[in-house]
Amino acid sequence: MTDGPTRIPGQRAAVIWGALATILVVVSTIGVFLIAPEDADQGIIQRIFYFHVAIAIASLVAFAVACVAGILYLRSRDERWDDVGEASIRIGLLFSVLVVITGSIWAKASWGTWWVWSDPRLVTYLIVVLIYAAYFVLRSSAEDDRKMRYSAIYAIAGFASVPLSFYSVRVAESFVHPVVFTSGGAAMPGTMLGWFVVSQAAMIALFVALLEVDLLGRRSERALRRLAMRLESA
């Protein structure tokens, strides 16, 4: 058996996704601030929309990945799926907090107040943050197999709660937020839509890159532990 410097699987993927995410984030930031047309009504603050909405959608992607990873964990009991689930929720939670913060800034600029309870999106994301913050409380208070099992179940139940939170605050239908996407398509000019797509791609690439790096860290940690064990037994 050769014990040369072994490559941890996934190293290349982490580098590629990291590079892609960096390029896309830089391009979308330049595009959003310098190239995209200024909103006639809201002015510069409207540019926060490109990040706010893109991060929101990326966080939902992260939670969906965690839900699927939860299902796969319960089926296979393979701890790699637990890694994917935890890493996804950690990134998704970070993104959701950013959604709440950017939403709050947007609210301050548009309506003059940091928090608006009648805005369904802001309130929904607050609930989503609370739901997924509890995931880590649950994880920290259970052990080993039980921890992974409970986390998987909670990731599934949490993802079921997300659409419920969305609809619960919308039943009353008191919209104050500008509705940009309607069922009839996007209500914005083509260049704005173009830059929105770029910044959406940037955020999703950022999620995948962060996920890959996180998983790489876990894999290296495990490889290190195996190595230490082998050294001990030798």
Next chain:
Amino acid sequence: MRGRQLMALVRKDLRLELRTRETIVAMVLFAIVMLAILQFGFGTRDDDLTRFVGGLMWVTLAFTAVLGVGRSYVAEREQRVLDGLLVSPVPRTVMLGAKAIAIFLYMTVVEIVVIPLVGIFFVKGPYWDAIGWIAIAAVLANICIALSGTLFSGLALFTRARDLILPVLFLPALVPVVIAGAGATHAVAGGPHDMSEWRGYCLFLLAYAILFALVSVATYDAVFDD
């Protein structure tokens, strides 16, 4: 066969409760104390809190639900009944159903006290003609509470700091139920009935119940998989 198992488990919970009267009496008392605390917390000398009636009612019910759901597995755990149940040939979904029915019944008893009390304490406008509509929304909300409560209390059961974990897991999931319950109550209490709004919230509660029933049935096997 499954029906008989289900009834046996429900009877066991109810008989235990009737003998000890530990949970329901505490839940009802807790709910009444909650109502009083909310009144004093508002700090108003005004008797008419009609504008807040949905909030008063559903905050009280949500916290009482946490208390009741937290108690729901204690007997099984302390007397090691759970071990016996888990090795017996009872499908996990039957256990889920039985526990959900027990929680549903406890919550119903609490609501039979709370919903009229809220009217007596806080509402000076028309209320009693709406009580039937509020009761229907409460029954739907109870199904939601029972299903999600059973799942989350199962998750919290073997964790450290179980009493702290349950509210942290359960209350965020209850937020939509509180929103819909309070919304439905406000739609009909203390003034002209807005039936389309009431219907919207009730349909939402129904959707919540169906979704959580599916999630619970799909995952409950894994909760007790030791």
